[in-house]
Amino acid sequence: MEIGNLIKRKSEWLRGEGPKSNIVMSTRIRIARNLDGHMFFDWANDKQRKETLENGIAALKKCSFFKKTFLLKMKNVSELDRELLVERHLMSREHAVDVKHKGLVMEDREVLSIMLNEEDHLRLQVLRSGFNIMEGWRMIDEIDTELGEHLTFAYSSKFGYLTSCPTNTGTGLRASVMLHLPALQVTDQVPNVYEAISKLGLTIRGFYGEGTEASGNFFQISNQVALGYSEMDILDNLERVINKIIAREEDTRDYLVKNKKQETADNIFRSYGTLKSARVITSRETIILLSAVRLGVDLGLIKDIDTGIINELLLLMQPAHLQKMNDKEFTPSERDMKRADLVRERLGGE
Amino acid sequence: MEIGNLIKRKSEWLRGEGPKSNIVMSTRIRIARNLDGHMFFDWANDKQRKETLENGIAALKKCSFFKKTFLLKMKNVSELDRELLVERHLMSREHAVDVKHKGLVMEDREVLSIMLNEEDHLRLQVLRSGFNIMEGWRMIDEIDTELGEHLTFAYSSKFGYLTSCPTNTGTGLRASVMLHLPALQVTDQVPNVYEAISKLGLTIRGFYGEGTEASGNFFQISNQVALGYSEMDILDNLERVINKIIAREEDTRDYLVKNKKQETADNIFRSYGTLKSARVITSRETIILLSAVRLGVDLGLIKDIDTGIINELLLLMQPAHLQKMNDKEFTPSERDMKRADLVRERLGGE
Numbered sequence: 066m067e068i069g070n071l072i073k074r075k076s077e078w079l080r081g082e083g084p085k086s087n088i089v090m091s092t093r094i095r096i097a098r099n100l101d102g103h104m105f106f107d108w109a110n111d112k113q114r115k116e117t118l119e120n121g122i123a124a125l126k127k128c129s130f131f132k133k134t135f136l137l138k139m140k141n142v143s144e145l146d147r148e149l150l151v152e153r154h155l156m157s158r159e160h161a162v163d164v165k166h167k168g169l170v171m172e173d174r175e176v177l178s179i180m181l182n183e184e185d186h187l188r189l190q191v192l193r194s195g196f197n198i199m200e201g202w203r204m205i206d207e208i209d210t211e212l213g214e215h216l217t218f219a220y221s222s223k224f225g226y227l228t229s230c231p232t233n234t235g236t237g238l239r240a241s242v243m244l245h246l247p248a249l250q251v252t253d254q255v256p257n258v259y260e261a262i263s264k265l266g267l268t269i270r271g272f273y274g275e276g277t278e279a280s281g282n283f284f285q286i287s288n289q290v291a292l293g294y295s296e297m298d299i300l301d302n303l304e305r306v307i308n309k310i311i312a313r314e315e316d317t318r319d320y321l322v323k324n325k326k327q328e329t330a331d332n333i334f335r336s337y338g339t340l341k342s343a344r345v346i347t348s349r350e351t352i353i354l355l356s357a358v359r360l361g362v363d364l365g366l367i368k369d370i371d372t373g374i375i376n377e378l379l380l381l382m383q384p385a386h387l388q389k390m391n392d393k394e395f396t397p398s399e400r401d402m403k404r405a406d407l408v409r410e411r412l413g414g415e
Numbered sequence: 416m417e418i419g420n421l422i423k424r425k426s427e428w429l430r431g432e433g434p435k436s437n438i439v440m441s442t443r444i445r446i447a448r449n450l451d452g453h454m455f456f457d458w459a460n461d462k463q464r465k466e467t468l469e470n471g472i473a474a475l476k477k478c479s480f481f482k483k484t485f486l487l488k489m490k491n492v493s494e495l496d497r498e499l500l501v502e503r504h505l506m507s508r509e510h511a512v513d514v515k516h517k518g519l520v521m522e523d524r525e526v527l528s529i530m531l532n533e534e535d536h537l538r539l540q541v542l543r544s545g546f547n548i549m550e551g552w553r554m555i556d557e558i559d560t561e562l563g564e565h566l567t568f569a570y571s572s573k574f575g576y577l578t579s580c581p582t583n584t585g586t587g588l589r590a591s592v593m594l595h596l597p598a599l600q601v602t603d604q605v606p607n608v609y610e611a612i613s614k615l616g617l618t619i620r621g622f623y624g625e626g627t628e629a630s631g632n633f634f635q636i637s638n639q640v641a642l643g644y645s646e647m648d649i650l651d652n653l654e655r656v657i658n659k660i661i662a663r664e665e666d667t668r669d670y671l672v673k674n675k676k677q678e679t680a681d682n683i684f685r686s687y688g689t690l691k692s693a694r695v696i697t698s699r700e701t702i703i704l705l706s707a708v709r710l711g712v713d714l715g716l717i718k719d720i721d722t723g724i725i726n727e728l729l730l731l732m733q734p735a736h737l738q739k740m741n742d743k744e745f746t747p748s749e750r751d752m753k754r755a756d757l758v759r760e761r762l763g764g765e
Contacts, residue, residue, distance in 0.1 A: 327752060331694035334765070342688025344681035402677060415684065 068137075068146040069389055071153060072381065076175035076192075078154075079380065081372030083195020087363040088311050090243040090283065090376060093154070093192045094201035096209055097185040097228045097237035101217040105229040106182050114166040114182060121181045124215035125170055130208060134172050134179075139164035148385035154192060156180050177208065184229045185237075187212070196311070198240055198304050202296070224292065235292030240300055242307050247282040247360045248317035249310075258284075258310060265306055266290055281352030283379075286310075322364060333361035341414025345398075346405040351382050358412075370412060378411055418487075418496040419739055421503060422731065426525040426542075428504075429730065431722030433545020437713040438661050440593040440633065440726060443504070443542045444551035446559055447535040447578045447587035451567040455579040456532050464516040464532060471531045474565035475520055480558060484522050484529075489514035498735035504542060506530050527558065534579045535587075537562070546661070548590055548654050552646065574642065585642030588649055592657050597632040597710045598667035599660075601679075608634075608660060615656055616640055631702030633729075636660075672714060683711035691764025695748075696755040701732050708762075720762060728761055 078091045099105060103117050125131050139147065139160070147161035155178045156169050168181035180188040189212075191205045219227040225235040233239070249255050262269050268289045286307060288299050321329045336357035340346075359375045361367035380386060387403045388395055395403060409415070428441045449455060453467050475481050489497065489510070497511040505528045506519050518531035530538040539562075541555045569577040575585040583589070599605050612619050618639045636657060638649050671679045686707035690696075709725045711717035730736060737753050738745055745753060759765070 327695055331755070334692040334694055335689055338688035338692025338764075339685055342684040344684055345677055405681070414688075 068142065068149060071149065071175070072386055072389055075373060075377050076153065076380075078175065078192040078194045079373060079376040080194045081376050083193060083197050085311055086195040086372060088245055088314050089196035089307070090245055091192060091194055092197040092201050093190060093241045093243075094198070094205045095188060095190045095239045095241075096205055097226070097233045097239075098187040098189070098209070098212075098216075099219040099227060099229070100186045101219045103186065103219075106184060106186060107229060111166070117186045118166045118168055118182050120216065121187055122168060122170075124212060125179065127215045128208070128211045130177065130211070131170070134170045134177065137169045137171070139167035139169065142169075145385055145388060149389055152383040152385050153380060155190075157183060157188075159183060177204070185233070196242065196307065198242070198300050198307075201240070202300055206296075228291075231292075232289070233291050235290075236294070236296050236299060238291050238296055238299055239287055240303050241285050241287035242303065244284045244286060244307070244310060244314075245282060245356065245359055246284055246310070246314050247356055248321055249314050250282045251321070252317055254313070254317065255284075258313075262286060262306070265302065267303065267306060281354075281356035283352070283356065318360075318364065329360075329364075330366055333357050333364075333366055337361060337367060337412070340408050341412050343405045343409070345401045346408065347401055348382055348384075348404065351404060351408060352379065355379060374411060378408060381407060381411075418492065418499060421499065421525070422736055422739055425723060425727050426503065426730075428525065428542040428544045429723060429726040430544045431726050433543060433547050435546040435661055436544060436722060438595055438664050439546035439657070440595055441542060441544055442547040442551050443540060443591040443593075443637075444548070444555045445538060445540045445589045445591075446555055447576070447583045447589075448537040448539070448559070448562075448566075449569040449577060449579070450536045451569045453536065453569075456534060456536060457579060461516070467536045468516045468518055468532050470566065471537055472518060472520075474562060475529065477565045478558070478561045480527065480561070481520070484520045484527065487519045487521070489517035489519065492519075495735055495738060499739055502733040502735050503730060505540075507533060507538075509533060527554070535583070546592065546657065548592070548650050548657075551590070552650055556646075578641075581642075582639070583641050585640075586644070586646050586649060588641050588646055589637055590650055590653050591635050591637035592653065594634045594636060594657070594660060594664075595632060595706065595709055596634055596660070596664050597706055598671055599664050600632045601671070602667055604663070604667065605634075608663075612636060612656070615652065617653065617656060631704075631706035633702070633706065668710075668714065679710075679714075680716055683707050683714075683716055687711060687717060687762070690758050691762050693755045693759070695751045696758065697751055698732055698754065701754060701758060702729065705729060724761060728758060731757060731761075 100117050100120055103109070104113050106114060106117065109117065122136065150156050150169065151158050151161050153175065155171055155175060157180065160167055160180050160183045166182050169178060170181070171178040176191060176193065178190050189205055189208055191201045193201050221227055226237040228234045228237055246255065249258060259269060266289050267286055270285045271283065288303055291299070336354040340354050340358065355375050355378055358367060359372060362370060362372050362375065381390065382404050384400055387400050387407065391403055450467050450470055453459070454463050456464060456467065459467065472486065497514070500506050500519065501508050501511050503525065505521055505525060507530065510517060510530050510533045516532050519528060520531070521528040526541060526543065528540050539555055539558055541551045543551050571577055576587040578584045578587055596605065599608060609619060616639050617636055620635045621633065638653055641649065686704040690704050690708065705725050705728055708717060709722060712720060712722055712725065731740065732754050734750055737750050737757065741753055
């Protein structure tokens with residue numbers, strides 16, 4: 066597997082397809098598992114870490130899905146390639162540092178990925194295009210079940226699955242939905258969403274993960290706690306809340322089209338014009354403009370491109386992707402030029 | 416003469432041709448004359464005003480150039496058409512109000528125009544494309560001489576030509592050059608130009624005339640006094656100063672191309688992209704963006720349009736032009752939409 070090949074294709078989850086893909090970019094389901102009788106990774110010594118990695122790999126190799134995947138040992142992956150995997154949401158930023166005894170199993174189409182020896186011994190992730198919580202859950206549940214046939218997971222009858230961080234203990238489940246909410250944003254309704262979310266045991270983050278601010282109207286909403294509820298309760302709750310947010314966003318889009326038609330179109334076409342013209346552009350500005358263009362596609366105002374191109378650009382415009390594509394290291398200001406070149410070229414600008 | 420036809424063609428002075436047309440948009444030469452033995456317009460009664468208008472017209476009719484012109488009596492011109500003539504720089508804003516006994520003689524190609532009974536009984540104007548002070552002077556001098564054969568002008572051997580406002584007394588001459596100085600502006604050198612100008616007996620104004628601020632990097636520079644110097648002294652002084660400003664602007668453009676290539680191109684192409692995309696745009700923003708695009712054309716970065724289109728848009732985007740073109744009255748916010756439509760269409764946008 067040449068990691069650089071990843072950037073030549075579109076990941077399955079970027080296709081801009083699937084249920085409610087006008088508002089939901091992607092759905093991610095992740096479960097955390099640890100090996101019974103082994104120290105958690107952060108407390109383990111070198112020998113113990115080596116053991117959990119090897120045991121994990123051995124079990125994975127026995128699973129039917131393994132033949133569709135490939136295995137990366139982090140220490141053999143270059144820094145730039147690790148950064149690329151992080152940017153593609155295939156693994157966490159933490160998994161890219163202190164790489165000894167860390168591994169990644171991933172599918173070619175980038176739906177399934179499994180981190181070995183991140184904070185937990187095993188972190189299974191399924192990433193799908195559109196609003197696909199239950200489908201994602203079925204996939205990951207199947208994988209978890211098969212893997213459980215070849216490994217004994219750390220489990221307490223009182224707490225459920227044991228994890229390195231107590232917020233994951235119980236189900237080990239985190240489901241996240243990446244929403245695009247430009248209409249709620251422009252009508253100042255996002256603070257209401259934040260307020261409702263926090264009361265319902267959910268949390269909200271930006272496109273580029275934990276600790277990043279929500280930018281360009283992309284919001285990642287996920288369950289905050291994994292303990293005290295069944296998997297189905299957690300997923301149902303998330304699905305119900307997200308459905309309400311989607312309905313509100315759709316209503317507000319209708320309102321904008323009916324009542325703020327000219328301003329909305331103006332912002333959309335100016336953003337599109339700027340992306341097709343700029344010679345220097347920061348990632349922050351790019352995401353804001355791509356958000357407006359995505360709305361333009363969703364509203365049928367922009368017809369010559371599809372959502373998939375926009376989703377892909379959100380990924381490709383990141384530093385490691387730009388450097389990998391050009392096969393060259395760049396300073397931040399060179400990146401801003403290369404980013405502008407990329408965006409212009411992909412959107413058919415001048 | 417149907418005044419609305421004016422907007423269907425490009426005035427001679429908008430062609431973007433002539434000497435130094437990369438920096439000088441146009442040159443305007445104006446002389447003020449009054450009829451000997453008649454009260455100045457502002458002090459005259461109705462009968463006297465009628466008389467100076469009729470005498471002026473009678474003399475003009477005897478001149479050889481008159482056959483190439485047409486005569487408008489202001490009271491017969493609609494308010495919108497008067498506004499259009501003001502926007503086209505063919506007459507002053509003051510000439511469009513209290514229109515009784517006011518007249519305008521103008522050429523089809525809009526090089527020569529003569530206001531009758533503005534502040535002075537006669538105000539002759541020649542407007543040329545590019546940097547053309549001496550050619551403009553020769554034209555207006557010839558017309559003045561011929562007109563003087565059929566009229567006696569108010570003249571004092573001590574002061575020269577007598578005018579309603581003392582700032583025009585002497586030669587009655589005002590020469591103005593419309594400069595486009597984007598490079599001096601972006602490098603913060605315009606304050607130096609202002610300082611130098613005021614010391615040299617010159618004055619600086621915006622594109623849309625007296626009292627308007629210089630916007631979009633367009634600056635109109637003209638002589639401040641008409642008394643105590645010969646016409647040649649006044650014109651030589653202006654020409655010399657403008658030549659220095661032109662040289663400085665050219666050097667600074669070279670500097671930008673060599674040292675700020677990417678930022679300069681970025682601003683130019685973003686401006687072009689916005690003009691080709693916007694659905695709502697104010698005149699203030701339009702002039703700023705057109706200025707950047709004009710620089711892009713001058714630097715050879717934008718190749719698919721010429722300077723003439725930009726000059727014409729600066730005129731056409733004004734309120735009376737927009738309403739005349741659409742044959743409809745607009746609210747300010749409707750104008751901002753129609754302006755965006757016009758600009759997009761002319762620049763080949765989407």
